[in-house]
Amino acid sequence: xxxxxxxxxxxxxxxxxxxxxxxxxxxxxxxxxxxxxxxxxxxxxxxxxxxxxxxxxxxxxxxxxxxxxxxxxxxxxxxxxxxxxxxxxxxxxxxxxxxxxxxxxxxxxxxxxxxxxxxxxxxxxxxxxxxxxxxxxxxxxxxxxxxxxxxxxxxxxxxxxxx
Amino acid sequence: xxxxxxxxxxxxxxxxxxxxxxxxxxxxxxxxxxxxxxxxxxxxxxxxxxxxxxxxxxxxxxxxxxxxxxxxxxxxxxxxxxxxxxxxxxxxxxxxxxxxxxxxxxxxxxxxxxxxxxxxxxxxxxxxxxxxxxxxxxxxxxxxxxxxxxxxxxxxxxxxxxx
DNA sequence: ATAGTCAGTGCATTTTTAGAACTGAAGTCA
DNA sequence: TGACTTCAGTTCTAAAAATGCACTGACTAT
Numbered sequence: 001x002x003x004x005x006x007x008x009x010x011x012x013x014x015x016x017x018x019x020x021x022x023x024x025x026x027x028x029x030x031x032x033x034x035x036x037x038x039x040x041x042x043x044x045x046x047x048x049x050x051x052x053x054x055x056x057x058x059x060x061x062x063x064x065x066x067x068x069x070x071x072x073x074x075x076x077x078x079x080x081x082x083x084x085x086x087x088x089x090x091x092x093x094x095x096x097x098x099x100x101x102x103x104x105x106x107x108x109x110x111x112x113x114x115x116x117x118x119x120x121x122x123x124x125x126x127x128x129x130x131x132x133x134x135x136x137x138x139x140x141x142x143x144x145x146x147x148x149x150x151x152x153x154x155x156x157x158x159x160x161x162x163x
Numbered sequence: 164x165x166x167x168x169x170x171x172x173x174x175x176x177x178x179x180x181x182x183x184x185x186x187x188x189x190x191x192x193x194x195x196x197x198x199x200x201x202x203x204x205x206x207x208x209x210x211x212x213x214x215x216x217x218x219x220x221x222x223x224x225x226x227x228x229x230x231x232x233x234x235x236x237x238x239x240x241x242x243x244x245x246x247x248x249x250x251x252x253x254x255x256x257x258x259x260x261x262x263x264x265x266x267x268x269x270x271x272x273x274x275x276x277x278x279x280x281x282x283x284x285x286x287x288x289x290x291x292x293x294x295x296x297x298x299x300x301x302x303x304x305x306x307x308x309x310x311x312x313x314x315x316x317x318x319x320x321x322x323x324x325x326x
Numbered sequence: 327a328t329a330g331t332c333a334g335t336g337c338a339t340t341t342t343t344a345g346a347a348c349t350g351a352a353g354t355c356a
Numbered sequence: 357t358g359a360c361t362t363c364a365g366t367t368c369t370a371a372a373a374a375t376g377c378a379c380t381g382a383c384t385a386t
Contacts, residue, residue, distance in 0.1 A: 003186055003343090003372095010274040012263025013193050013256065019267075020259075021186050023166055023374085030176050033301055039333050049375055054334060075382040077332065082301075085266055090301040091258040091290040093176065096183075099255055100175025103248050104182075109310030111173040117303050121294035127254045128291050131284035138196055138253040140280050147272030166341095166374090186343085202364050212344050217365060238351045240363065 010150040019063045020092075024048055025056055030093055032066065032086065037079035065089065094125045173313040182226045183255075187211055188219050193256055195229065195249065200242040228252065257288045 007018035020026055027046055036042055043053055057080055060066040065086040068078045082089075094114075101110050101124075116123045129136050170181035183189055190209055199205055206216055220243055223229040228249040231241045245252075257277075264273050264287075279286045292299050 006186075007267075011193075012260045012267060012274060014190060014263075015267040016259045016263040017186070017189055021184075021189065023169075023180070023184050026180055026184065027177060030174070034306070040331085043333095049377095050334070051336085051376095052374065074384090075332080077382095087301055088265060089262060091288070092255070092262055094290060094299070095254040095258045096179045097175045099251060100177075100179040102251060104170075104175060104178040105311055111175060111309055111312045113307045113309045115305045115307060116292040116294060116297075116299060117305055118297055119292060119295035121292070122307075123295075123299075124293040125254070125290050125299060126293050127257060127288050129279040129282060129284070130287040130289050131279060132282035132286075133296075134279075134281055136257070136279060136286075136288060138250055142278045142280055143197070144276045144278060144285075146274055146276045148268055149274045203362085206364095212346095213365070214345095214367085215343065237353090238363080 010148060016092075019059070019065070020089075022056075024052060025060065026093065026096065028053070028056055028060070029065070029082075029086070029089060032080065032082050033090065033093060037071075037081060038077075039080075042080075060086075091125070091127075095127075098125050173311060179255075182222070182228070183252075185219075187215060188223065189256065189259065191216070191219055191223070192228070192245075192249070192252060193260075195243065195245050196253065196256060200244060201240075202243075205243075223249075254288070254290075258290070261288050 003018070006014050006021075009015065020029070024046070027048075028042060031042055031045055036045060039053065039057070042048070042057075043050055046053070048056075057066065057068075061068050061080070063085075064083055066080040067083050069081055070076050071079045105111070113122050114124075115121065127136050128134060166181070169177050169184075172178065183192070187209070190211075191205060194205055194208055199208060202216065202220070205211070205220075206213055209216070211219075220229065220231075224231050224243070226248075227246055229243040230246050232244055233239050234242045268274070276285050277287075278284065290299050291297060
């Protein structure tokens with residue numbers, strides 16, 4: 001399968017990864033959430049090659065995750081801002097960061113801490129069920145075919161398990 | 164910057180992406196959560212090239228996200244199972260899927276639905292604060308330097324915003 | 327006139343991926 | 357015995373993508 005066909009898959013994960021499943025896109029988005037908005041700032045902070053950065057920003061704009069907005073005339077210069085759709089990626093970024101915090105931190109401890117301004121505490125993100133509010137784990141879910149599903153090889157069971 | 168240096172960054176996101184920031188790894192992991200465990204099953208379901216699959220599985224085992232366990236003797240055959248560390252990736256997968264459900268579903272609707280077995284309802288994943296239990300959005304967080312942080316270019320402010 | 331800022335583009339080199347075929351150990355069929 | 361099948365990879369070549377560096381173009385500052 002080619003990468004370019006991935007967005008045609010009847011799988012929301014595959015479709016999402018067709019936009020963000022590369023080496024740099026999520027790092028660019030991390031910086032967007034840290035209020036980085038300009039080409040040279042992304043380039044300097046990430047150490048990414050300029051042609052790749054230009055390509056990724058253009059793709060994120062095409063996907064309506066970033067918007068290119070002028071911040072000055074003469075010469076016209078643009079900056080990149082998260083759209084409402086882009087802001088919805090926040091749980092993805094936070095989940096990825098939390099995994100790194102849990103499992104990939106060195107002996108020095110966590111690189112950054114997150115404080116929830118609403119309650120004032122340092123916190124960890126927890127994924128809960130929108131219906132009952134209880135935490136959701138891999139064994140607590142059953143996957144059912146939805147209206148946009150297409151047939152595939154059958155899956156043994158819908159939940160997951162470990163060792 | 165080279166990809167191989169990414170895991171040395173003082174950023175949990177960069178470290179996580181050094182393991183999973185490629186085209187295929189998260190798709191392999193999705194199938195792991197669907198109880199797919201064998202080489203040929205991954206290959207057939209994903210349409211991934213066999214050399215790449217072999218490489219990614221080996222890297223996931225090295226990262227202690229999957230474990231290679233024998234399921235028969237003569238000939239000895241191995242299957243790949245999520246470790247406890249791998250199971251902790253569940254929020255990442257669910258967040259990615261949810262983004263696709265929200266923004267990338269076609270007119271036919273969602274490919275699959277998720278039912279929470281504990282409460283019996285179809286649900287969406289919601290990210291909440293471990294301290295107060297309230298939902299957390301991009302504007303509700305302040306980032307503070309942690310013990311493992313290293314200096315970087317200063318960031319304008321720690322929260323994010325949209326258009 | 328000269329230098330500097332910012333947002334890119336062009337191009338040659340290196341790395342990664344895609345795709346198909348092949349290996350090896352063992353079991354099954356006739 | 358011999359041919360065929362299963363499973364988990366490996367080998368090889370061609371195509372695609374990333375890297376690194378220099379360069380352009382529109383303007384401002386001195």
